[in-house]
Amino acid sequence: MNIILLGPPGAGKGTQARFLVEERGMTQLSTGDMLREAKDSGTEMGKVVAGVMARGELVTDEIVIGLIREKLEGEKGGGFIFDGFPRTLAQADALGELLNDCGEALDSVIEMQVDDEALVARITARSTCGNCGEVYNDNTKPVPADGKCTSCGELAEFKRRADDNEDSLKIRLMAYYKQTSPLIGYYHAKGNLNSVNGLGDMAEIKTAMSDILDK
Numbered sequence: 525m526n527i528i529l530l531g532p533p534g535a536g537k538g539t540q541a542r543f544l545v546e547e548r549g550m551t552q553l554s555t556g557d558m559l560r561e562a563k564d565s566g567t568e569m570g571k572v573v574a575g576v577m578a579r580g581e582l583v584t585d586e587i588v589i590g591l592i593r594e595k596l597e598g599e600k601g602g603g604f605i606f607d608g609f610p611r612t613l614a615q616a617d618a619l620g621e622l623l624n625d626c627g628e629a630l631d632s633v634i635e636m637q638v639d640d641e642a643l644v645a646r647i648t649a650r651s652t653c654g655n656c657g658e659v660y661n662d663n664t665k666p667v668p669a670d671g672k673c674t675s676c677g678e679l680a681e682f683k684r685r686a687d688d689n690e691d692s693l694k695i696r697l698m699a700y701y702k703q704t705s706p707l708i709g710y711y712h713a714k715g716n717l718n719s720v721n722g723l724g725d726m727a728e729i730k731t732a733m734s735d736i737l738d739k
């Protein structure tokens with residue numbers, strides 16, 4: 525089963541993707557994580573994208589489609605979760621072609637609906653385990669007092685993202701509404717679209733997603 529998690533910054537795509545990886549053995553393909561890895565390892569591409577990401581703008585279609593193409597050619601497993609990809613109509617067309625080329629289909633697109641006020645509160649309170657990527661939140665899921673990640677058990681550094689500030693978030697939200705939200709209509713027309721209320725608690729949202737995937 526191959527699915528897309530579609531939603532604005534802070535909607536909970538990464539959080540829910542990790543549940544799906546644990547419970548269903550699926551493979552998470554987050555273009556945001558791939559770009560941050562490239563940036564941290566100092567590759568030429570990483571240097572090019574660092575400023576674009578920090579400002580909250582979208583990286584070029586060519587770069588992200590290339591990253592996804594490499595992953596689809598290299599990895600096989602219990603299905604892919606596309607997290608943060610596609611983000612433009614050109615990326616959506618490219619994903620359709622890439623899946624087709626490797627004999628795969630797109631089974632479901634889950635749109636996660638969260639209002640802007642909640643997104644700002646979530647993003648400005650987020651941190652991530654530097655060791656395993658587990659996502660925390662100062663308000664809803666605080667970093668453990670002993671400094672050991674609840675997921676990997678390691679004494680970890682909990683990192684804040686360079687784009688998790690109100691100025692970048694304004695630009696990220698605009699990019700979502702302008703360039704990514706047309707995908708809602710695109711996948712509705714293809715008969716793939718499902719929506720969940722992303723405002724509930726994490727466990728309730730997880731159940732709502734399972735209901736969609738198991739129906």
Ligand code: AP5
Nearest residue numbers: 533534535536537538539555556577583608646650660661
């Ligand atoms: P990316 O890394 O994809 O960021 P994003 O889409 O802005 O989404 P986030 O990762 O910020 O949010 P999320 O939905 O994963 O939420 P999370 O689960 O962490 O992209 C970053 C940048 O890379 C882009 O701006 C762009 O520059 C570039 N890029 C990436 N892909 C690209 C593409 N395809 N094309 C072009 N450029 C691309 O949750 C957020 C917080 O909320 C956490 O603290 C979490 O604990 C908390 N939380 C989660 N669920 C709940 C809940 N139900 N209740 C309360 N709190 C919750």
Ligand code: MG
Nearest residue numbers: 537538556608
């Ligand atoms: Mg994410």
